Amino acid sequence: MSTDPDAEGESNVESGAARESPPGDAPEEREAERDAAATTEETRSASAETTRPDTEGLLAVRDLDAGYGDLQVLDEVDLDVADGEYVVIVGPNGAGKSTVMKSVFGLTSFMGGAIEFDGTDIAGMVPEDIIHYGLGYVPQNENVFAGLSVRENLEMGAYILDEFPDDKLAEVFERFPILEERQEQKAGTLSGGQRQMLAMGRALMLDPKLLMLDEPSAGLAPDLVDEMFDRIDGINESGTAILMVEQNAKEALRRCDRGYVLVNGSNRFEDDGDVLLHDEEVRQEFLGG
Numbered sequence: 001m002s003t004d005p006d007a008e009g010e011s012n013v014e015s016g017a018a019r020e021s022p023p024g025d026a027p028e029e030r031e032a033e034r035d036a037a038a039t040t041e042e043t044r045s046a047s048a049e050t051t052r053p054d055t056e057g058l059l060a061v062r063d064l065d066a067g068y069g070d071l072q073v074l075d076e077v078d079l080d081v082a083d084g085e086y087v088v089i090v091g092p093n094g095a096g097k098s099t100v101m102k103s104v105f106g107l108t109s110f111m112g113g114a115i116e117f118d119g120t121d122i123a124g125m126v127p128e129d130i131i132h133y134g135l136g137y138v139p140q141n142e143n144v145f146a147g148l149s150v151r152e153n154l155e156m157g158a159y160i161l162d163e164f165p166d167d168k169l170a171e172v173f174e175r176f177p178i179l180e181e182r183q184e185q186k187a188g189t190l191s192g193g194q195r196q197m198l199a200m201g202r203a204l205m206l207d208p209k210l211l212m213l214d215e216p217s218a219g220l221a222p223d224l225v226d227e228m229f230d231r232i233d234g235i236n237e238s239g240t241a242i243l244m245v246e247q248n249a250k251e252a253l254r255r256c257d258r259g260y261v262l263v264n265g266s267n268r269f270e271d272d273g274d275v276l277l278h279d280e281e282v283r284q285e286f287l288g289g
């Protein structure tokens with residue numbers, strides 16, 4: 001069974017086939033779009049001094065070019081996550097935010113650049129190998145096995161281990177008590193918020209050093225959104241680094257350590273979350289004023 005029930009079919013195909021072949025040329029329209037973006041301004045920090053993580057680097061992405069088949073979506077993306085850091089990526093629809101995370105997790109066509117995780121070059125690796133290094137990924141959609149029970153989903157999360165991690169299961173149940181209550185229930189019958197908790201719980205079974213979350217608040221009722229962000233804070237506070245893509249940009253920037261604004265597949269701004277949140281240009285252009 002696949003380790004990643006929610007990886008889109010086409011991505012799975014690409015992760016095997018396209019990676020083998022040389023990257024295709026980006027379509028002309030794509031080049032024009034990027035040129036237009038480049039004229040706006042170079043990537044900059046919203047504050048006078050660029051803040052880079054001052055703790056040990058965990059994920060370092062450099063000059064990443066990636067996409068789907070021959071379509072290049074990312075153009076020289078740089079991204080850092082330090083040990084224990086909480087980093088968010090925000091930006092307009094279609095900017096390539098999800099593609100960054102999928103690329104780190106080996107689900108796109110890798111076209112160039114470098115992806116180093118915890119000292120290992122993971123560029124071009126498949127997800128099944130990447131998870132062994134301590135990188136967890138929770139996609140936005142179809143992130144649980146709907147036909148399996150809650151408990152079976154959590155067990156699947158640990159399938160690569162020789163010995164079942166009872167302590168991790170206990171931790172997940174402690175963090176998300178509703179999952180313990182509903183452990184015999186089919187995942188497909190859970191509410192949106194409960195499914196999201198299950199998807200996170202499944203990823204936490206391997207005790208990842210970095211947990212990547214793609215729009216964890218998407219589709220949740222407004223009163224559950226805060227609760228979801230609180231839970232993510234809790235995961236981070238217990239030492240797991242977080243890389244998160246969020247449409248709810250203001251709240252995400254408020255809670256994170258550092259943020260990146262991605263536009264047209266390229267870095268546009270990067271800085272501490274607070275600085276981005278209060279930067280006039282970032283506010284006007286990307287945070288709705």
Ligand SMILES: Nc1ncnc2c1ncn2[C@@H]1O[C@H](COP(=O)(O)OP(=O)(O)OP(=O)(O)O)[C@@H](O)[C@H]1O
Nearest residue numbers: 008010011068073092093094095096097098099100
């Ligand atoms: N599986 C795919 N095959 C081909 N193109 C894709 C695929 N997934 C995404 N794209 C394209 O890649 C570009 C970036 O998409 P991506 O989902 O990364 O953007 P995003 O910033 O996460 O946007 P959103 O906030 O709308 O989810 C878009 O033009 C999108 O149409």
